Amino acid sequence: MSNWTIISRPTDRKKQNHHIWQNRGVWWIVFSLYNKDSHKTYRHRQSLRTRDEQVARRRRDIVLAALINKYGKEER
Numbered sequence: 105m106s107n108w109t110i111i112s113r114p115t116d117r118k119k120q121n122h123h124i125w126q127n128r129g130v131w132w133i134v135f136s137l138y139n140k141d142s143h144k145t146y147r148h149r150q151s152l153r154t155r156d157e158q159v160a161r162r163r164r165d166i167v168l169a170a171l172i173n174k175y176g177k178e179e180r
Contacts, residue, residue: 109178110171111136111145124152124164131160133167138178 124133131152138145152163 106175107139107141108137108175109140110168110175111138111178120161121157123168124160126157129155131155131157131163133160133164135168135171137171137175 123135124131126132131154132149133152134147134149136145136147152160152167154160154163
């Protein structure tokens, strides 16, 4: 079993771009992983390699689903 979990805060459904932002025209994702043993949080950012907002949302959903599937999810 993994010692990591993805941290998720309850979000307003109206905020469609939660976890993503645009920097110089390119969309990025940001998320936090929490290590249960060391009690440290790792904040990760990576480019979604697209300028299209709809594509960015789909890629964000894929990345977050894979992370939750692998590490689990902790509501804060």
